[in-house]
Amino acid sequence: MEQEVGLIGFGEAGSTFAVAGEWGARAHVFDRKTGNGPDREAMLASYKAAHVLGARFLDDALASVDLILSLVTADQALAVAEAAAECLPAGAIYCDMNSVAPQTKQAAAGVIQAAGGHYVDVAVMAPVNPARLSVPLLLSGGQAEEAAARLATLGFAKTRVVGDAVGRASSIKMIRSVMVKGIEALTVECILAAEAAGVREEVLASLDASEKVKPWEERADYNLDRMLVHGLRRAAEMEEVVKTLEGLGTGAVMTRGTVERQGAIGTLGVGTPPEGLSGKIAAVFAGLQ
Template sequence: MRLGFIGFGEAAYELSTGLRKEGVETIYAHDVMLDHPTFGAQIKERASQAQVQILATPEDVLKQVDVVIVAVPADKAYGVSEELKPHLKKDCIYVDVSASTPVVKQNISKNIEEDGVLFVDAAMMGPLPVYKHKVPILASGSGVDRFISLMTPYEMVIKKVSGNPGDASAVKLIRSIYMKGVVGLYLELLEAAHEFNVEKLVLDSLSETMDSNGFEQTMNRLVTGTSIHALRRSIELDGSIQMLDASNINSSMSKAAKEKLEQLAKLNLREKFKGQKPESWLDVIEACKEQNIAINN
């Protein structure tokens, strides 16, 4: 198995470092920034540390490899696939690890599969400096089974989502709604707690609530309860917003949450559920969808 990278940033460096230790004998790479006056030296230094052979052009890499991992910024991913397409060999596995949208991944897949290339939409689900090549990867697309077969012996942790390109990236981007969004909430509440000098009381109270059950059970309780109390909770949140504004603390996350709750209240799920909390968050999501369709029609 001959492996190559197009784009030799952090992702390629960390994966290469781990895979070389697992016995992958030769890894090739090319990066468009290779001759950059600032970043070129870093790329070459990392390649030297990881024992990766840097080649002058993408074509040189593609001539050598059976699997190419394309690790470029999301906004460059489709354009790079266009540039690489004329040089891809039939049955080569093209693995895109960018954080592109499902639509972009689908378009890349259609683009390169015309020439008999196998495509893998790979979503890395953890910090690379921690996991390196063992980072949990969700994968979808026509080349997933072969990719797993080739890379599992080198201790890569790859889970098949489906044969549909874009499905793996959808999981990652949906997960990011929480993982990135919750940081904004953390910052807002910590600023407020620090301003009022009540950090320990706030964090102890939240810890007691959030640690009492697992994530899914807590999420289910909050979503189902809010479905019938959305209006009251949006009004309560307005008090938090007024407090933040009075203290000159940015309240953008709270305002966004209040708007979401107000939208939920307009669907009148309290009446639909007859004032009784539903059993599952899925009941709430399906009811929202049904009510939105009724309103729009």
């Protein structure tokens, strides 16, 4: 028998998955835009185009399914879990695929499990387009293995269970974003200043010349080593970078954070850093206590 699914939220992710998997009438969909607001007609048209079964009320969408996917905006993830807990079938697997903190997912797990459901933390690790059902998914929670099997029947091709603790999958996603989104923000801060100073081509060429491809384990080890040894000096240098950017009027939000972090690590007084990334991390934790 084909897997039926309750789908909460029919924005980019929900509609992309439903269409790519040709779920059709197997998908029982609720989106709050099907109320009486200005978006109602457009949402109903989206349901029709995807051939899914649209529901005006949440309990109608969840009444007969044993697998539920929550794909709403981050600020609504917990509220939706609380609403779903009031009407989900006993024993249903609730896959929370929203991009929220592990603490938020643990709170949502509490209400779902108290209502007799099984909560699974799912982290969507790349944009849903163009990957669609090949988007990498990390799963954690007591029913993660079962959820992975159910998701496979819907066409998801890249699922991986990373543990049985709710919050583990989302921790990986959230902490990874420190680097991914941080690099984006640093890039903008650097390039705007370079453009304003009239030196963009030279800055980019210098970055190309100094960039060496390394595994992130090696990069992290090297970067932390430099901060432990030279953090105070680098913090002072970055203070001058802040002056440069502020003088150009392009902003220095990220760079001011760099000054603070370099200085904090540099003041630990570790001496010669230990060998290996794990040793350096342990030295930092010890110094911060």
